[in-house]
Amino acid sequence: MFPKLHALLKFKFIVSASNRSFTIPSSVFRITATCSTICQNQVECPRDSIEVFRKWGCGEDDLLKIFSRQPSLRHAQVTPLLSKLNLLSTLGLTSSDIVKIINCRPRFFCSRISNCFDERIDFLVKLFGSKEMLRKAIIRNPSLLTYDFHKKMKPVISLYEEFGISGNDLIAMLMSRPTLIPRTSFNEEKMEYIQKTGVSNGSKMYKYVVSLIGISRIETLREKVTNLEKFGCSEEEIWSLFGRSPLILTLSVDKVQxxxxxxxxTMKLAPKVVLEHPFLLFSNLEAILRPRVLLDRKIKEMDLHPQVNGSIMLRALRMTENRFLNVFVRCHPQDVATELLEFYNHAKDLKPLAKSSKKILLKGFPF
Incomplete structure (x- = not known):
């Protein structure tokens, strides 16, 4: 008993003599709170990540999805995992949300999310308007919690606000373009491109023009303009087209070509028609354009009516599949309709020309 009393008095003397103060990070309190809540006794304390996720409400199917998407989580350390899940719980994220986050960003739990966490959340809640909207945005793009807050996130948001894109417009762009924050960059050439589109900051297309040009590489923008110039379009017409239909910037050079x-x-239309009807660039060549044009030729050969020609052609190409078949195929007698339908389905099954010799170049981000 005396040796223990001596050791206790010695410890008390050392602590009082040191007269020092220590600052403990708030993240330590979060970890301690999490562990003390879950680990009230040795029996309840999770032994591994599997038990952690189960206590969070993940079922066997959820665990299968999590570990198949990111196998290293099966051997993740319990304490760091608990601390991150504790932070996410303050945002209202559920077990199903966690599965979606891991499916979207497999290495999400390998990142540090505690840095500037409270400041980041306050900023994002004000940006998105509510915690519920922020929750949806995080599920859509979990990297909102991992971007460098002061050097990347805040400067990019401020940049778009300087362009006049804020509020619901900025939220819409962040939700539809998850890579907006890490890939945005502007220079004098891009600013010139925005002006060439002729879109004013009051236009509904303005936010799409600015954001798509902002996340695109200069080389890619030049390549897409040059590609359309080869078909007889002037540079002025091309940028005007981008201003009226900015989503063309998301199409690959190969598809447009x-x-x-x-x-x-094949259709013998002038480039001006494409400029007036941009849907011709968005339409699927194998599933819509070619089968319907070939069916028109078949209908003409059989001298049937109505025919898919003239101004009706453009309307026919924009019809839904069921409406197109009702108007141009099922309107004929049963035997004729069956023949036309077989021809149409065969045309849809035709393989793209030179597909076997096509070279696949991996350029990374398409814009």
Whole structure:
């Protein structure tokens, strides 16, 4: 008993003599609170990540999805995992939300999310308007919790606000373009491109023009303009087209080239028609354009009516599949309709030309 009393008095003397103060990070309190809540006794304390996720409400199917998407989480340390889940719980995220986050960003739990966490959340809640909207945004793009807050996130948000894009417009862009924050960059050439579109900051297309040009590489923008110039479009017409239909900037050079070749070469339409009807660039060549054009030729060969020609052609190409078949195929007698339908389905099954010799170049981010 005396040795223990001596040791206790010695410890008390050392602590009082040191006269020092220590600052404990708030994250330590969060971890301690989490562990003390879950680990009230040795029996309840999770032994591994599997038990952690189960206590969070994840079922066997959820665990299968989590560990198949990110196998390293099966051996994750309990304490760091608990601390991160504790932070996420303050945002109202559920077990199903966690599964979606891991499916979207497998290495999310390998990142540090405690840095500037409270400041980041306050900023994002004000930006999105509510915690519920923020929760949806995080599920859509979990990296909102991992971007460098002061050097990347806040400067990019401020940049778009300087362009006049804020409030619901900015929220819409952040939700539809998850890579907006890490990939945004502007220079004098991009600013010139925005002006060439002729879109004013009061236009509904303005936010799309600015954000798509902002996340695109300069080389990619030049390549897409050059691609359309080869088909007889002037640079002024091209940028005007981008201003009226900015989502064309999301189409690959290969898709635009193949559609333009078919529209000008096979359909015998002028480039001006494409400029007036941008849907011709968005339409699927194998599933819509080619089958319907070939069916029109078949209908003409059989001298049937109505025919898919003239101004009706553009309307027919925009019809839904069921409406198109009702108007141009099922209106005929049963035997004729069956023949046309077989021809149409066969045309849809045709393989793209030179598909086997096509070179696949992985360029990374498409814009």
């Amino acid at each position: 193949r559609n333009m070749t078919f529209v000008l070469g």
